[in-house]
Amino acid sequence: MTTNHEPALWLTQEAYDRLSAELEHLQGPGRAEIVDKIEQARSEGDLKENGGYHAAKEEQGKAEARIQYLSDFLQKAEVGDAPADDGVVEPGMLVEANIAGDKTTFLFGSREVAGDSGLEVYSEKSPIGAAVHGKKVGDKLSYTAPNGKSIDVEIISATPYVG
Secondary structure, three states, rough: OOOOOOOOOEEOHHHHHHHHHHHHHHHHHHHHHHHHHHHHHHHHOOOOOOHHHHHHHEEEEEEHHHHHHHHHHHEEEEEEOOOOOOOOOOOOOOEEEOOOOOEEEEEEOOHHOOOOOOOOOOOOOHHHHHHHOOOOOOOOOEEOOOOOEEEEEEEEEEOHHHH
C-alpha cells in the first residue's frame, strides 16, 4: 500500500477566513439559492427544453465541486504567519525573478492565498515552482519548461507575502 503525503498548504489567516466564509456560504445560503432556482425552473414545465433548469443544474454542479475542493483544501491548510524574511523561496513568498530575461513578480504557493490580487501564482508542483523552491536571493538556475525548452532564472528577491 502506498501513501500520498502531500505537504500542507500554507495560508494566511485572512485567506483561511475568506475561504472558510465562502465555504460556509456555499453550504448554506448558496445551496438554498440554487435549489430555489432549480425548483422555479422545474415548475416552468418540460425539462428537456428548459434552459433555466439546465443552467441551474450546471450551477449546482459547479457549486458542489467548489464545496468539495474548499473542504479538502482547508483540511490540508496550515494557517500561520508568513514565512521568515530570509530570502529563501518557500510557500507564502512574493518572489521577484528574472525569468528568461524578463523581470517577473509572482506569489510562490497557492492561488487561494492570492485571492483577487491579480498576482501571478506558481505552485510548488509547477515546473518553475519545483525549480525555485528552496533557492535564495542571487541564485541562478535553469529548469525545463513543459515545451522542453530550458529556461534561465535568477532570483532577485523573496519576501513574505502579506496580502
